[in-house]
Amino acid sequence: xxxxxxxxTGGNGGGLKQGRQQSHDSQDYSSFKTVLYYCMLIVFLPVxxxxxxxxxVLDRFLDISEVKVNIAAAVGAVVSLxxxxxxxxxxxxxxxxxxxxxxAD
Amino acid sequence: MxxxxxxxxxxxxxxxxxxxxxxxxxxxxxxxxYGTAKSGTGxxxxxxxxxxxxxxxxxxxxxxxxxxxxxxxxxxLIAGALEEPxxxxxxxxxxxxxxxxxVGFSGLAAGFAIGIVGDAGVRGTAQQPRLFVGMxxxxxxxxxxxxxxxxxxxxxxxx
Numbered sequence: 001x002x003x004x005x006x007x008x009t010g011g012n013g014g015g016l017k018q019g020r021q022q023s024h025d026s027q028d029y030s031s032f033k034t035v036l037y038y039c040m041l042i043v044f045l046p047v048x049x050x051x052x053x054x055x056x057v058l059d060r061f062l063d064i065s066e067v068k069v070n071i072a073a074a075v076g077a078v079v080s081l082x083x084x085x086x087x088x089x090x091x092x093x094x095x096x097x098x099x100x101x102x103x104a105d
Numbered sequence: 106m107x108x109x110x111x112x113x114x115x116x117x118x119x120x121x122x123x124x125x126x127x128x129x130x131x132x133x134x135x136x137x138x139y140g141t142a143k144s145g146t147g148x149x150x151x152x153x154x155x156x157x158x159x160x161x162x163x164x165x166x167x168x169x170x171x172x173x174x175x176x177x178x179x180x181x182l183i184a185g186a187l188e189e190p191x192x193x194x195x196x197x198x199x200x201x202x203x204x205x206x207x208v209g210f211s212g213l214a215a216g217f218a219i220g221i222v223g224d225a226g227v228r229g230t231a232q233q234p235r236l237f238v239g240m241x242x243x244x245x246x247x248x249x250x251x252x253x254x255x256x257x258x259x260x261x262x263x264x
Contacts (some may be wrong), residue, residue, distance in 0.1 A: 031160050042167055046174055050181070070185060071263060074178050078255065081174060085167065089241060092161045 034095070038088040045084050050077035116190050121198030125205030126183040129258070132209030133176020133251075136216020140169030144223025151231040158230065161237060165223025168248050172212045172219070175255045179208040182262055204258040211254020218247035 054073040057064075110116050144165035152159055183201045187193065226240030 028156075035160055035163055039163075039167065042170070043174075046178075050178065067186075067263060070182050071259060074182055074259060077178055078175070078252075081171060085171065088167060089164060092164060093237070093241075095160070 034091065038084070038091065042081065042084045042088065046077040046081040049080040050074065053077070110190060113194050113196070114190055114192075115195055118190050118193050118195045118198045119187055121195070122183060122187050122193065122201035125198075125201035125203070126180045126187070127205070128202075128209045129183065129205035130173075130176045130180040130209075132206075133212030133216075134173050136213035136251075137169045137173035137176075138216070140172065140216040140218075140220035140223065141166050143220030144169065144227060147224035147227040151227050155231045158234075162227040162230065164241065165219055165227065165244060168244050169216055169219045169223070171248065172216050172251045175251050176208055176212050179204060179255065179258045179262070182259075186262075200261055200264050204261040207261065208251075208254040208258040211257075212251045215247050215251035215254075218250065219244060222247055 050073045053076045054069060057069050057072055058066075148159070148162045148166070151162060183205060186197075186201065222240065222243050226236065226243065229236045230240060
């Protein structure tokens with residue numbers, strides 16, 4: 001009787017441990033996905049903005065000088081970079097507090 | 106092709122512009138690499154005990170990477186304006202060298218600051234989570250040092 005109870009509790013504990021391991025894995029995977037997404041955004045968005053803005057502004061307004069086009073493209077790239085960084089910090093600050101609360105149990 | 110080499114357009118005029126483009130990216134990348142490595146050791150030490158804080162603690166590494174993007178922007182701008190000596194006065198070479206050095210050394214200083222602040226801030230955040238807001242503020246002030254260099258470099262570039 002006691003042996004049976006022990007066995008059943010042991011099996012239950014193993015299942016719980018496995019479930020916790022799985023939840024840890026899925027949590028790690030989701031946080032990795034988020035970090036990867038924002039890092040790609042921060043790395044590629046300014047480069048893309050620079051060249052798209054340069055080509056687009058050159059095509060649209062051919063009358064302004066090339067120096068001004070370069071300046072506009074550079075300023076646009078830096079502004080887009082800071083917008084992406086602000087999004088990441090916002091997500092890290094407010095998203096991480098939610099995941100911490102779920103982890104507390 | 107007529108190579109008009111005068112005293113205002115000497116053959117070594119573009120040398121200064123090339124050195125400006127190179128120093129913009131070299132020194133910015135040096136600062137960004139130091140910032141990444143120094144705050145990376147802090148993250149590695151902290152994540153052993155508090156792995157759920159990794160997303161918050163990546164922020165210094167991202168900010169150090171942004172320093173390198175400042176240098177990249179200025180280096181691309183300068184490299185796009187380089188010409189052969191007959192169309193590139195020595196004055197423009199000096200302007201471009203100044204722009205490259207401005208963003209390069211500002212990036213180096215900002216990268217050092219981000220590395221040291223990121224290391225200590227990430228280790229401290231693991232023990233007292235309320236330090237996070239302070240760490241972000243200090244990191245932003247360190248980041249702005251590099252941005253000042255970028256502003257001066259772009260202003261020089263328009264001369």
